[in-house]
Amino acid sequence: MNASTTAAERAATGRTTAITNIATLVTNDPSLGEGPLGLIQDAAVVLDGDRVAWIGTTSKAPATDSHVDAGGRAGIPGFVDSHSHLVFGGDRTAEFNARMSGRAYSAGGIRTTVAATRAATDEQLHANVAKYLAEALRQGTTTLETKSGYGLNVEDEARALRIAAAHTDEVTFLGAHIVSPDYADDPAGYVDLVTGPMLDACAPHARWIDVFCEQGAFDGDQARTILTAGKAKGLLPRVHANQLHHGPGVQIAVELDAASADHCTHLDAADIDALANSATVATLLPGAEFSTRARWPDARPLLDAGATVALSTDCNPGSSFTSSMPFCIALAVRDMKMTPDEAVWAATAGGAAALRRTDVGRLTPGARADLALLDAPSHVHLAYRPGVPLVSDVWHRGVRV
Numbered sequence: 001m002n003a004s005t006t007a008a009e010r011a012a013t014g015r016t017t018a019i020t021n022i023a024t025l026v027t028n029d030p031s032l033g034e035g036p037l038g039l040i041q042d043a044a045v046v047l048d049g050d051r052v053a054w055i056g057t058t059s060k061a062p063a064t065d066s067h068v069d070a071g072g073r074a075g076i077p078g079f080v081d082s083h084s085h086l087v088f089g090g091d092r093t094a095e096f097n098a099r100m101s102g103r104a105y106s107a108g109g110i111r112t113t114v115a116a117t118r119a120a121t122d123e124q125l126h127a128n129v130a131k132y133l134a135e136a137l138r139q140g141t142t143t144l145e146t147k148s149g150y151g152l153n154v155e156d157e158a159r160a161l162r163i164a165a166a167h168t169d170e171v172t173f174l175g176a177h178i179v180s181p182d183y184a185d186d187p188a189g190y191v192d193l194v195t196g197p198m199l200d201a202c203a204p205h206a207r208w209i210d211v212f213c214e215q216g217a218f219d220g221d222q223a224r225t226i227l228t229a230g231k232a233k234g235l236l237p238r239v240h241a242n243q244l245h246h247g248p249g250v251q252i253a254v255e256l257d258a259a260s261a262d263h264c265t266h267l268d269a270a271d272i273d274a275l276a277n278s279a280t281v282a283t284l285l286p287g288a289e290f291s292t293r294a295r296w297p298d299a300r301p302l303l304d305a306g307a308t309v310a311l312s313t314d315c316n317p318g319s320s321f322t323s324s325m326p327f328c329i330a331l332a333v334r335d336m337k338m339t340p341d342e343a344v345w346a347a348t349a350g351g352a353a354a355l356r357r358t359d360v361g362r363l364t365p366g367a368r369a370d371l372a373l374l375d376a377p378s379h380v381h382l383a384y385r386p387g388v389p390l391v392s393d394v395w396h397r398g399v400r401v
Contacts, residue, residue, distance in 0.1 A: 016053065016064040017398075020044040022075040023377040027055060028349040028362035037341055037379075043075065047369040050397040055363060068400075073392060074378050076344065078142025078370030079325040080351030080361045082170070083262050083283055085316035086129045086146040087160040090116030092318045099292065109318045110150070110178050117150035122163065129167045132315060136323040137401060140391040142370035143351070143360045147210060149174030153182060154198045161205035170355055172208035173199070173235060176226045178217050191222050195229035208259070209235040213249035220248035227256050236356070242266045243288070254278045260310065260354040263288065265297045276305035281354040283310040284346070286331035287320035299346075300337040310350035311343060330386035340380040369398035 025043035027033055032055055033040040044061035046054035054062060095109050117125070129146070136144055146168055148160035157175045164171045175194040183190035199209075209230030213223040217240075227237040237256050241249025243263035250271040253261035261275065262283040275282050284297045302309050311328050314320040322328070325347050332343040352361025359368045373393040374381060381390055394401050 015049060017047045017066045017068060018044055018061050018064040019047070019068045019070055019075070019371075019373075020058040020061050021072060022058070022070040022373070023072045024379065025055070025075040025363065026077060026344060026348070026379050027364060028077060028345060029055075029364045032364065035341070037345060045075065045363060045371065047395065047398045050369050050399075052363055052365055052367045052369050054365060070373055072377060074374040074376055074381070075363075076140070076372050076374065076379050077348040077361055077363050077367075078372055078394065078396065079140050079347050080143040080310075080349075080355065080357070081136060081141045081312050081315070081323075081325055082145045082260060082310055082351040082354035083285060083312035083314050084132075084144060084146045084323075085149060085174075085314070086132050087125055087148060087164050088113050088117050088128065088150045088317050089120030089124060090317065091321070095318065096291070096321070111181050113150045113317055114152050114181065117160070118153075118156050122159065125160070125163050126166065129163060132323050133167055136313075136315070136325075137394060137396060138391070139324050139326060139389070140372035140394055141323070141325055142368075142372075142394065142396045143170065143355070143357070144168055145170035145172060145208070145355060147172040147174040148202065148206075149177035149210075151175075152177065152180035154193070154201050157198055158201040158205065161202050165205050169207070171206045172210045172238065173202045173206040173230065174210045174212070175199070175202065176211040176218055176223070178212060187222070191218075191225060194226055199229055199233055203230070203233040203235055206235055208238050209233075210238045210240060212240040213247060213252060214240065214243055215245050215247070220252055223249065223252050224256070227252070227258070231256065238262065238354075242271065244294070250274060254280050259356050262312070262314075263297070264302070265289065265295060267301070272301050272305050272307065275302060275307040281308045281310050281350065283312050283351075283354050284332065284336060285312055285314035285320060286328050286336060287322045288314045289335075290331055291320050291322075296335045298337060299332065299342070303338070303342060308350060308353050309338075309342070309346045310354040311346040312351060312354070326382045326390065327386070329382045333383035334386070340383045343383060344379045369395055371395050
């Protein structure tokens with residue numbers, strides 16, 4: 001998200017702001033407080049412009065230009081949503097309705113969105129991205145990655161990335177979402193297009209490159225070729241891995257030092273071991289399993305092995321049309337064997353790790369001033385009260401939004 005603190009905003013609020021009387025503050029810094037979440041009771045946070053300047057207890061808070069009383073509400077870092085697909089046209093209501101009536105999910109439904117996205121104007125796509133970013137921000141998401149992948153030709157993939165980059169700094173080239181309908185009889189030719197003219201056109205607008213390594217999309221050799229080409233252009237890899245079936249995606253992600261292997265629904269012991277002994281984050285996307293009635297990812301073996309786990313929404317019109325990180329936290333706790341503390345960490349610091357960021361996902365001096373207050377005394381309520389809009393206040397880059 002590209003919102004920034006303007007001079008007018010600072011003049012209106014004062015340069016430094018103290019938020020005090022926070023019942024329980026999640027810092028994600030064990031040196032600041034209790035346990036892995038670095039919990040502080042009766043906490044205060046001082047913001048200086050777009051950065052966190054000080055963390056501690058309310059009784060020790062320094063003087064500031066302005067003051068906000070949290071009123072005994074809990075505080076958490078802004079959520080970091082490291083996997084979404086927001087540049088799209090149309091929706092897939094009919095497909096969802098059919099699926100809930102018994103039809104299985106497959107990767108082929110993406111073609112419906114490709115047609116609608118190609119037909120949409122730039123203005124329509126900009127408005128769509130802005131709408132869902134604002135929706136996510138109201139629910140506490142202050143950092144959000146999003147991808148191309150619904151253009152699948154040179155012009156529309158580059159257009160999608162230009163539009164995404166106007167709204168967020170975390171932009172991913174996903175020309176390898178599925179084989180383009182234009183190349184249905186020539187998948188090798190499409191891989192050549194993705195690694196050649198499409199990559200040339202798209203690389204200037206993206207930070208990341210991704211590939212859907214899955215039956216019906218791209219096999220292991222194709223995925224490796226695409227990601228290696230992206231790395232040669234300076235893009236960092238991430239992988240849609242092991243979502244619908246067991247496959248090579250996780251191993252390729254680790255081999256290529258991908259920041260994240262996303263989905264990780266179908267893992268074997270070797271996959272878990274590889275993730276636990278690498279810098280590749282296992283990003284779990286429970287909204288997809290909820291929306292497709294698929295098998296839930298099991299976070300417990302990953303966590304017990306020492307792998308870094310993130311949670312994300314996978315917000316997209318086909319398989320996970322939610323922008324709500326609190327909803328995903330509740331699903332992870334209820335159905336993926338995560339504790340409330342683990343799920344909140346995964347939705348904040350875990351997402352930051354999946355984007356290889358150290359300035360977000362935590363509340364420590366020097367971090368970006370992104371935080372949310374909950375209408376509850378503890379972060380545990382995010383799972384304890386599913387579906388309730390608990391996020392009451394959000395600061396993004398130091399600005400109350």
